[in-house]
Amino acid sequence: MSAVTPLLQMKGIVKRFPGVRALDGVDLEVLPGEVHCLLGQNGAGKSTLIKVLAGAHRPDEGVVTLGGEEVRPASPIDAIRLGISTIYQELDLVDGLTVAQNVFLGHEPSRLGFVGRSEVGRATRGLLTRLGHGEIRPGTEVGRLSPAAKQVVSMARALSRDTRLIVMDEPSAALAHDEVANLFRIIRELTAQGVAVIYISHRLEEIREIGDRVTVLKDGRTVAVGLPAKTTPTGEIVSLMTGRSVEHVFPPRPAPGSHEGRPEVLRVEDLAVPGVLSGVSFSVRAGEIVGLAGLVGSGRSEIIEAVYGARRFTGNVLLEGRPVGRGGTGRTVRLGMGLAPEERKSQALLLDQSVTRNISLAGLGRYSRLGWLDRRREAADARSLVERLDVRPGDPDRPVKTLSGGNQQKVVLARWLLNERRLLLLDEPTRGVDVGARAELYAVIRELADSGIGVLLVSSEVPEVLGLADRVLVIREGTVIHQGDARDLDEHRVLDMIMEGGAL
Ligand SMILES: Nc1ncnc2c1ncn2[C@@H]1O[C@H](COP(=O)(O)OP(=O)(O)OP(=O)(O)O)[C@@H](O)[C@H]1O
């Protein structure tokens, strides 16, 4: 027994959904001022547990005590009154409102009194500056912000309240390397003041750096409580999470130079977008995975968007020799491009629809005959992809919104496996995907490349770009500052290049 009284205790928490026991008797204990990490594979129950804590779900069984007293947060507002702030994995900001309105949303008017907009604006600016993001304007509509900026707004909202416990569900998933450092600085400030943090992430390096203790969930149960975050061996954590050992994360690569002489699937010449990109030229050959490394805001996503026809540009983009031109995304899809976008919730998925329909979405044409949809074939194809990618739960009729974050990402990829593409554009393909499933996704991506298509990959995780890609382009401030074989680079060199002179 520890000498310090726990701030939070959750005991025997059970939460059932129709057909699933999402939580099957979970225990968690958090001390004041500690960073307590919650680890587990996709679908293990992490988000569900914190939703119980945040008053978004009522548990079917179990007891929650905060500061020694039993609490039953019945609504998110209730939880906030108790001093629990939550930053959700799928951000719950209101796109149509401004940054300041979002930050102060749900505050009791009595606390704000009749303060004018200017005061809310000033308070918001203060919080954003404290978060190291004074450049985000309180009056901007949230819908216009990048995913990383939205994350910062969400943090500001949590900090705007009196908080004893802050829960962060994969806060770093949308952040670049230097932004994570900033996040950690804020976490250290908070814990020094006695605030406790529950931190969920799939990145073990982060847990080592910021965590004090670790609790591991597997299939809705606690399999390890309060392990030391700094010293528990990685192999032990991974096998607790997965029930097996994961040895080879990245699939083997073809020998260097083996793509030379193969046809160019994509050729980009002197691509420019005013104020964002200039003079970007590169190509992707059949069978090749090309990775783009750079900070958020360096232009990586914009390159993908321009190639896909979702953004106006000057210069040339050719797919198998044919100019993409001004035909927009309709034309690029017809020519054979597929995109797995960064923000899958708003850009890629029909959340209320089934897994099957989300997979078949871009290729419904293949199932219609004389105006009839061949649902049997649609379902059979979806089922085999669900099996191949190990989507969990493996029920293709389930609405996509009930899947965990990582499993939703597999559904997005499954769609492009079904629709044979010439070029796949992958923007942060493993964001929110657990270590076990990552290895599976990497293998699938390599398999796709081996089948002869080209892959253009964007990732904030430099080790992922270096481990998966054949060739790497380093992007800084909208230009390509280095192109070369991935095997000739290491993480430090790439980080030096992407930050040099321009670290935020
Ligand atoms: N609203 C819901 N209705 C039905 N099932 C749900 C619902 N929310 C979650 N589930 C199921 O509960 C289980 C736990 O999901 P949860 O989102 O908590 O996982 P997670 O550990 O956060 O995973 P990830 O790492 O992918 O975010 C999964 O099987 C999921 O499909």
Ligand SMILES: [Mg+2]
């Ligand atoms: Mg989750």
